[in-house]
Amino acid sequence: MHTIDLRSDTVTKPTQEMREAMARAEVGDDVFGEDPTVKQLEETAAHLVGKEAALFVASGTMGNQVAVLAHTGRGNEVIVDAESHIFYYEVGAPAVLSAVQLRPVEGLHGPDAAALAAGAVRGPDIHFPETALLCLENTHNRRGGTVMTPDAMRQVYLAAREREVAVHVDGARIFNAAVALGVDVKDLTCWCDSVMFCLSKGLGAPVGSILAGTGEFIARARKYRKLLGGGMRQAGILAAAGLVALQTVDRLAEDHAHARLLAEALAEVPGVAVDLERVQTNIVLADVAGTGMNAAQYVAALREKGVLAVTFGPHLVRFVTHRDVTRSDVERAAAIIGKAGVS
Numbered sequence: 001m002h003t004i005d006l007r008s009d010t011v012t013k014p015t016q017e018m019r020e021a022m023a024r025a026e027v028g029d030d031v032f033g034e035d036p037t038v039k040q041l042e043e044t045a046a047h048l049v050g051k052e053a054a055l056f057v058a059s060g061t062m063g064n065q066v067a068v069l070a071h072t073g074r075g076n077e078v079i080v081d082a083e084s085h086i087f088y089y090e091v092g093a094p095a096v097l098s099a100v101q102l103r104p105v106e107g108l109h110g111p112d113a114a115a116l117a118a119g120a121v122r123g124p125d126i127h128f129p130e131t132a133l134l135c136l137e138n139t140h141n142r143r144g145g146t147v148m149t150p151d152a153m154r155q156v157y158l159a160a161r162e163r164e165v166a167v168h169v170d171g172a173r174i175f176n177a178a179v180a181l182g183v184d185v186k187d188l189t190c191w192c193d194s195v196m197f198c199l200s201k202g203l204g205a206p207v208g209s210i211l212a213g214t215g216e217f218i219a220r221a222r223k224y225r226k227l228l229g230g231g232m233r234q235a236g237i238l239a240a241a242g243l244v245a246l247q248t249v250d251r252l253a254e255d256h257a258h259a260r261l262l263a264e265a266l267a268e269v270p271g272v273a274v275d276l277e278r279v280q281t282n283i284v285l286a287d288v289a290g291t292g293m294n295a296a297q298y299v300a301a302l303r304e305k306g307v308l309a310v311t312f313g314p315h316l317v318r319f320v321t322h323r324d325v326t327r328s329d330v331e332r333a334a335a336i337i338g339k340a341g342v343s
């Protein structure tokens with residue numbers, strides 16, 4: 001019996017098609033601007049999200065941090081959601097790399113986002129830092145993979161722009177949002193100055209993310225990527241897999257259906273609470289407080305039965321569906337969790 005790995009969509013392994021594309025890839029020294037496959041990936045990605053230019057980076061974290069570097073100056077303030085990846089999971093990088101202060105705002109992913117954004121921008125008072133940037137996250141990881149609609153993004157973008165604050169979107173899973181909403185991804189990415197998305201999550205590439213924006217912005221970002229040690233040489237080997245990954249966007253719908261199936265099964269388990277309204281993409285958050293176990297104990301119990309998940313808070317467990325789990329895997333996981341509970 002094989003283990004069903006629902007820890008993250010980052011665990012997907014490259015497909016045979018990706019490995020073949022990697023083997024065939026034409027390459028060159030990308031720091032010299034001579035890798036045709038990297039160039040092709042950057043052009044394809046920029047076009048896909050409706051931006052002038054794009055940059056291939058080693059990870060989503062690198063993409064976000066290069067964006068913060070390129071949008072801000074020392075001592076600036078950056079508005080983020082209080083549960084955002086940039087605030088929560090990026091090792092305090094904005095303080096270390098950009099010397100900026102993060103302003104975590106509760107509710108920046110919710111219905112009052114535009115008003116909260118407007119209210120958080122600093123005025124001209126001599127005591128205040130200058131607000132340079134606001135970051136949105138779509139889909140939102142710690143808020144259960146929930147989506148932000150084009151209209152909600154538009155309102156935040158307009159509020160920020162009116163105050164001369166740039167908007168960056170951490171769109172690690174922006175294609176999940178587009179697929180869930182049934183919109184073109186450009187309908188989301190047109191409401192920001194820059195967007196980062198991951199090739200290495202649900203899209204299944206082994207390595208890499210994309211940062212996209214204006215040509216001038218990406219030129220500055222490219223220099224910051226070099227500063228961080230992210231100037232890679234024959235990176236076309238990796239970009240080739242990314243190009244294959246970009247052709248698989250539509251299949252994310254399957255991951256969403258699987259998450260729904262899992263969530264409905266989990267919601268039936270005594271002691272487990274799932275907010276089904278927030279299961280909008282490929283992430284399921286389950287509150288296991290009612291089982292008498294904490295999240296770590298629950299995750300350990302599931303592991304013994306062959307299902308892997310991660311803790312997401314003292315009593316919160318996260319499950320993520322992805323290409324390498326089939327419908328029957330998800331059904332089996334649901335049966336393991338559901339029928340017997342985990343006790």
Ligand SMILES: *Cc1c(COP(=O)(O)O)cnc(C)c1O
Pocket residue numbers: 058059060061062064085086137139140141170172173198200209
């Ligand atoms: C995964 C993730 C990132 C970072 O991606 P890495 O490639 O793991 O560095 C950034 N933002 C969000 C919302 C993510 O889920």
